[in-house]
Amino acid sequence: MTVAIDLLSPASFADGQPHEQFRWLRANAPVYRHPEPDGPGFWAVTRYDDVRAVGHDDERFSSVPTIMIPDIEEGLGFEGHQMMLMSDPPYHTRLRRTINREFTPRAAERLRPRIRELAHQIVDAVVERGECDLVVDVAGEMPSFVIAELLGLPLDDGRRLYHLTETIHAAPETQPEGAALGAVLEMFNYAHGVVEEKRRRPGADLATQLLEAEVDGHRLDDIDFNLFFLLLVDAGGDTTRNLVGGGMAALFDHPDERRRLDSDLAGRLPTAVEEMLRWVSPVIYMRRTATGDVELAGTPIAAGDKVVMYYGSANRDERVFADPDRFDLGRTPNEHIAFGGGGPHFCLGAHLARVEVQELLAEMLPRLAELEPAGPVEWLASNFISGPKHLPVRFTPGRRVSARA
Numbered sequence: 001m002t003v004a005i006d007l008l009s010p011a012s013f014a015d016g017q018p019h020e021q022f023r024w025l026r027a028n029a030p031v032y033r034h035p036e037p038d039g040p041g042f043w044a045v046t047r048y049d050d051v052r053a054v055g056h057d058d059e060r061f062s063s064v065p066t067i068m069i070p071d072i073e074e075g076l077g078f079e080g081h082q083m084m085l086m087s088d089p090p091y092h093t094r095l096r097r098t099i100n101r102e103f104t105p106r107a108a109e110r111l112r113p114r115i116r117e118l119a120h121q122i123v124d125a126v127v128e129r130g131e132c133d134l135v136v137d138v139a140g141e142m143p144s145f146v147i148a149e150l151l152g153l154p155l156d157d158g159r160r161l162y163h164l165t166e167t168i169h170a171a172p173e174t175q176p177e178g179a180a181l182g183a184v185l186e187m188f189n190y191a192h193g194v195v196e197e198k199r200r201r202p203g204a205d206l207a208t209q210l211l212e213a214e215v216d217g218h219r220l221d222d223i224d225f226n227l228f229f230l231l232l233v234d235a236g237g238d239t240t241r242n243l244v245g246g247g248m249a250a251l252f253d254h255p256d257e258r259r260r261l262d263s264d265l266a267g268r269l270p271t272a273v274e275e276m277l278r279w280v281s282p283v284i285y286m287r288r289t290a291t292g293d294v295e296l297a298g299t300p301i302a303a304g305d306k307v308v309m310y311y312g313s314a315n316r317d318e319r320v321f322a323d324p325d326r327f328d329l330g331r332t333p334n335e336h337i338a339f340g341g342g343g344p345h346f347c348l349g350a351h352l353a354r355v356e357v358q359e360l361l362a363e364m365l366p367r368l369a370e371l372e373p374a375g376p377v378e379w380l381a382s383n384f385i386s387g388p389k390h391l392p393v394r395f396t397p398g399r400r401v402s403a404r405a
């Protein structure tokens with residue numbers, strides 16, 4: 001049987017990730033030459049071991065000029081500045097060192113009590129209504145509040161910035177021309193205001209820390225700051241939201257697993273969140289560019305070729321995961337690579353994201369009683385980020401209560 005392969009069309013992602021295509025590619029063409037209507041084409045890498053090999057090898061597979069499949073348009077090169085996500089060691093290492101310590105497991109644990117309060121506040125805002133959009137009203141609130149908190153901004157501004165990232169990520173055909181660029185500029189404008197404010201009134205927050213950071217003996221300039229700001233707001237927003245939305249959609253589709261979770265929520269939550277990460281894989285791909293001629297799984301790749309790692313496919317690789325299409329909330333081991341395959345760009349926010357999602361589910365599942373879908377799930381029209389855009393739900397209205405200890 002052959003399967004039509006199209007990993008660019010948002011239609012392929014309209015019901016979640018295209019697992020049928022991925023399965024075929026892993027079996028028949030694990031390093032597949034994919035055509036690209038507006039570009040030279042790219043190599044789609046779909047097996048777990050190959051994805052990890054590419055992600056680890058920053059010498060042969062570079063993150064410059066970009067990690068998206070389309071090349072950066074002329075004039076959008078930010079005057080020689082590089083965003084951390086789109087840079088290579090050793091410069092990348094120096095950039096990452098400026099904020100690393102705010103994202104360690106210990107730092108994430110320090111934030112847990114505050115994240116728990118935020119989860120409580122988010123659920124309180126919907127609990128009396130008996131219905132809501134789980135993606136917009138619950139899942140999306142958490143990452144926007146947390147990043148605002150980290151950067152030392154008002155929570156409402158976090159929400160506004162997060163809406164800008166949605167516009168930045170949306171497929172071009174779903175919005176007016178120039179909308180994404182407009183959203184980037186609005187984000188930079190806002191970041192400029194933050195610089196002025198934090199210079200006047202420095203705080204114990206990440207924005208102030210970035211302003212004071214030095215790379216190679218120099219302070220970050222305004223463009224560096226803007227790029228860092230955009231990355232931090234952007235990277236943790238719809239990824240975390242989609243994990244919660246996609247994870248809940250999976251729970252609705254697997255009532256036995258949901259009962260298993262409900263029967264021992266605190267005990268099962270850690271492995272459940274890992275399985276949701278594997279299952280949803282909110283980041284569909286990251287691209288690298290070959291720095292020289294190289295071979296990958298026996299396929300010759302030429303210098304300058306685009307090489308694209310498909311995490312959602314790697315996370316269903318039957319060579320690594322037993323019964324990979326089974327949603328198993330107790331799965332161990334579960335060496336998924338939803339946060340990347342462990343190379344230098346491994347997700348900086350991985351520990352924080354886990355705490356956010358664990359706390360939100362711990363608050364939401366018991367309090368939104370008899371939670372069930374109230375309409376069809378609508379998935380994001382994107383070939384880069386996967387998750388539901390809307391997930392209408394109903395539940396037995398409850399009462400606002402004082403926060404968990």
Ligand code: HEM
Pocket residue numbers: 055084085086096143147231232235236237239240243281282283286311338339340341342343344345346347348349350352353
């Ligand atoms: C479920 C939620 C999340 C998922 C699935 C996710 C996934 C990823 C992936 C796949 C990468 C690229 C890894 C690579 O190239 O090897 C990445 C990088 C990154 N993530 Fe996350 N992420 C999530 C949440 C967050 C959060 C909450 C933050 C911070 C607030 C964050 C900040 C970053 C940053 C800064 C990078 C770039 C790291 C670098 O270039 O060194 N992420 N993430």
